Amino acid sequence: MSTIRCDIVSAEAEIFHGEARMVVATGEMGELGIAPRHAPLITRLKPGQVRVILDNGDEQFFYVSGGILEVQPQVVTVLADTAVRAADLDEAAARKAKDDAERALANRSEALEVAEAQARLAEATAQLQALERLRRNLKH
Amino acid sequence: MAGGREIKTKIKSVQNTRKVTRALEMVSASKIRKAQDLMKASRPYARLMRQVIGHVARANSEYKHPFMVERTDVKRIGFIVVSTDRGLCGGLNSNLFRRLLGEIREWQGKGVEVELVCIGQKAVTFFRRLKVNMVGSVTHLGERPEVAELVGVIKVMLDAFTEGRLDRVSLVYNDFVNTMTQRATIDPLLPLPPSNELVATHAWDYLYEPDPATVLDHVLTRYVESLVYQATLENLASEHAARMVAMKGASDNATKAIGSLTLIYNKARQAAITQEISEIVGGAAAV
Numbered sequence: 287m288s289t290i291r292c293d294i295v296s297a298e299a300e301i302f303h304g305e306a307r308m309v310v311a312t313g314e315m316g317e318l319g320i321a322p323r324h325a326p327l328i329t330r331l332k333p334g335q336v337r338v339i340l341d342n343g344d345e346q347f348f349y350v351s352g353g354i355l356e357v358q359p360q361v362v363t364v365l366a367d368t369a370v371r372a373a374d375l376d377e378a379a380a381r382k383a384k385d386d387a388e389r390a391l392a393n394r395s396e397a398l399e400v401a402e403a404q405a406r407l408a409e410a411t412a413q414l415q416a417l418e419r420l421r422r423n424l425k426h
Numbered sequence: 427m428a429g430g431r432e433i434k435t436k437i438k439s440v441q442n443t444r445k446v447t448r449a450l451e452m453v454s455a456s457k458i459r460k461a462q463d464l465m466k467a468s469r470p471y472a473r474l475m476r477q478v479i480g481h482v483a484r485a486n487s488e489y490k491h492p493f494m495v496e497r498t499d500v501k502r503i504g505f506i507v508v509s510t511d512r513g514l515c516g517g518l519n520s521n522l523f524r525r526l527l528g529e530i531r532e533w534q535g536k537g538v539e540v541e542l543v544c545i546g547q548k549a550v551t552f553f554r555r556l557k558v559n560m561v562g563s564v565t566h567l568g569e570r571p572e573v574a575e576l577v578g579v580i581k582v583m584l585d586a587f588t589e590g591r592l593d594r595v596s597l598v599y600n601d602f603v604n605t606m607t608q609r610a611t612i613d614p615l616l617p618l619p620p621s622n623e624l625v626a627t628h629a630w631d632y633l634y635e636p637d638p639a640t641v642l643d644h645v646l647t648r649y650v651e652s653l654v655y656q657a658t659l660e661n662l663a664s665e666h667a668a669r670m671v672a673m674k675g676a677s678d679n680a681t682k683a684i685g686s687l688t689l690i691y692n693k694a695r696q697a698a699i700t701q702e703i704s705e706i707v708g709g710a711a712a713v
Contacts, residue, residue, distance in 0.1 A: 293470070293474055295470045295471040295474055296471060297468055297471045297573045297651075297652055297655055298464075298467060298468060298471075298572070298573070299467050299468075300467070300470040300471075303470075313635055314635060314636060315635045315636055325633055326481075326485070326630060326631070326632045326633065327632055327633040327634075327635065328478075328482070328632045328633075328634060328635075328641050328645065329634070329635035329636075329641060330635075330640070330641060330644050353648075354478070354644065354645055354648060356478045356481065358481060363474050363477070363478055365471065365474060365475060365478065365648060367573075367648075368572065368573055368574065371574075371577075376577055376578075376581050377581075378578075379574075379577045379578030379581060380562070380577075380578045380579075380581035380582050380585065381578075382578050383543065383562035383563060383564055383578030383579040383581075383582050384561060384562050384578075384582060386562070386563045386564060386565070387543070387544070387550075387560045387561060387562045387563040390550045390551075390554050390560070390563055391554050391560060423431065423432075
């Protein structure tokens, strides 16, 4: 029986790599079963299971929280997301990044001055301590 | 015994400094291994992603995604700057920033405006003092950066590019060559550089579900994210390598300083003893 190569990876780890008789995944438009020599196809995956039927009939299940499924006649590639992603979540993340930058810019004077003042204070204290030590040594 | 005690205190303080630098050196030496493992673990995704993008570029689609279209008139450009959160890593950050500043000045000289997003505390503190437009930042990613943490800053840039506010986006980071060498790198990110293996053997196209625009947008966004993630990991490994080398240098210098201080201390002690003896002898002779 013919097989198709199957690679499942996420950005942070390699999940599965091997020959499969069939790969079943939940695409955006519905369940997809990919057999060898499937026409080229590319789609987004919905959070759910990816089922890989191995050559010996065994099945393996993987959970993906979304991602991309790419099909070439000889190879199926699943690029899984590591976390659940949604448009509004991404939007929130982008807003947070912007806010962080704005805050950093707004605090430009204060934060920097505080840091500088603290450094200078530490320096002065160290000098004072050194002077005191020297004075004590001289007295002896 | 002139200055004997002062020299002793100085030696003690240098010894303490050496303890700290030694500890930092060893911590970095172990962290660099972990960072390299992370880099290795993320490589399959990047490789397969490139493969998919290669296929996409070769597919005969009637739809052209904006990320893949070169713009002739460049008015504003963006940089995604990857830096470290902490210092004490030699010239790693300053080399990178100097390289980037040169680039920025060059573009500004041509009347092109520049926007930045910063990853890492060092870039934020450095660039907020300058007259550059910082539109996004993320800091304190820790030892295991995650893609999810980078999504925000990347989206800021991608949105700006899609809206047409930016005409070009580059990625700035330290490329980890080996423990001794880290290269300050500026890579073009958007528009995606055309692949040179564009040999259409026969005209074919994907079945897109639901439609080319949605799918390609998704794929290319993930592609850019994976590139930035990869750069962050490279930069993390570079950070630990640079810190290890810098701290090793500091420890060696401390050892040298302790050596010369000990020599001075011994000389001072010797001089004091000699003086005491000569005083006794002189006193005895006078009697």
